[in-house]
Amino acid sequence: MGTMSQSPTPGPTPDPPDAATGPNLAPGPNPALGPEESPEPATERRRRPAARVRPEALARTRGGVREGLDWLGGPPASKAGLACRIASVVARALLFGIFRFRVSTSGHELLPKGGGFLVVAGAHRGWMDPLLVLHALPLEPRGWFLGSGASAFSSPWKEWLIRRVGGLLPVWRGGIGIDGHVRSARAVLDNGGVFIQMPEGTVNGPAGRLGPFRPGAAVIALRTGAPIVPIAIAGTEELYIGRRMASRVLAPTSVAELLGPDWDGVLPPPDTRAELALARRVSEALAARLDPVVRELHPGTVDPPGHPRRLRRRLTWLLLGPGRLEHDAP
Numbered sequence: 001m002g003t004m005s006q007s008p009t010p011g012p013t014p015d016p017p018d019a020a021t022g023p024n025l026a027p028g029p030n031p032a033l034g035p036e037e038s039p040e041p042a043t044e045r046r047r048r049p050a051a052r053v054r055p056e057a058l059a060r061t062r063g064g065v066r067e068g069l070d071w072l073g074g075p076p077a078s079k080a081g082l083a084c085r086i087a088s089v090v091a092r093a094l095l096f097g098i099f100r101f102r103v104s105t106s107g108h109e110l111l112p113k114g115g116g117f118l119v120v121a122g123a124h125r126g127w128m129d130p131l132l133v134l135h136a137l138p139l140e141p142r143g144w145f146l147g148s149g150a151s152a153f154s155s156p157w158k159e160w161l162i163r164r165v166g167g168l169l170p171v172w173r174g175g176i177g178i179d180g181h182v183r184s185a186r187a188v189l190d191n192g193g194v195f196i197q198m199p200e201g202t203v204n205g206p207a208g209r210l211g212p213f214r215p216g217a218a219v220i221a222l223r224t225g226a227p228i229v230p231i232a233i234a235g236t237e238e239l240y241i242g243r244r245m246a247s248r249v250l251a252p253t254s255v256a257e258l259l260g261p262d263w264d265g266v267l268p269p270p271d272t273r274a275e276l277a278l279a280r281r282v283s284e285a286l287a288a289r290l291d292p293v294v295r296e297l298h299p300g301t302v303d304p305p306g307h308p309r310r311l312r313r314r315l316t317w318l319l320l321g322p323g324r325l326e327h328d329a330p
Helices: 055-061 068-072 082-098 129-135 156-165 178-190 216-224 255-259 273-301 312-316
Strands: 102-106 117-122 143-148 168-171 194-197 228-234 244-249
Touching (some): 129 228, 228 273, 244 273
Parallel strands (some): 102 244
8 A cells, every 4th residue: 555755736637728728828819838738648539629728717706816926925845844743643544544546656766866956747637636646746845736726726625725735736727827837846846846748738538547737847847957857647537445556767868868879959038939849849859758667557546347436537636626527548
């Protein structure tokens, strides 16, 4: 049975397609970075899953929104405070004691010493995904997710809890754009933390393989130059008592390694078509590394048809907001 190694962040679970895991890349008039041009992984070309929630409507009901560091109101800490540690203990008791989830994790030895690196994780299929990522990381330095405010703050108590526990920098569709997200990433990295993204940007998608990656995570990698640690996760598309899940930390990489010897090492100007094209190449290279591992891990998480699936619907939807949930067969 696995044990939680970092505090939970219940908010950044079900991200709409162009939430922070694939941030809005068109803060200005440049149409080259519009969301309709989001890339798909090199492994497969598929239609992007539909959005589950409508962030614009939720933002209007709130009378406006704040994102990232503006919402946080201070620097993102790399140390685990008391609220974080208490939440970690409660999460372990709930997930592994009451729900009896079984998590197999490997690759810890590949993690860089200290913080200051990016994590790119997939496949993102349910509210357990952020907790699986945290399970694969040490308690410190703290991990900070760039996650959907629309999903995380669907209830007032969730926003209250996340603000006190930490670990989330919320974004909203049509918000501050990529420059603000890069600023959030740099703040986390400069403080010695770990900046985490799930570039699929939605929990809708095929079980047991990656969906299309949005380019926001790659743009942040290009602009920060930080090391990138891919983490493959599987088994969260359907939850029930005793569900098996898996994660694997892959070897750290970099933009230069992902782009290969053909890249001349020159970064294009920000907010240009050239930057978007380069980000697409980075996204496809990351997906090409993660997708085979997700496919390898997934069969080990699937129970036979006759296996009891107690509380399946209740647990699958436990922290998901309203909307469609579509997981086609692998």
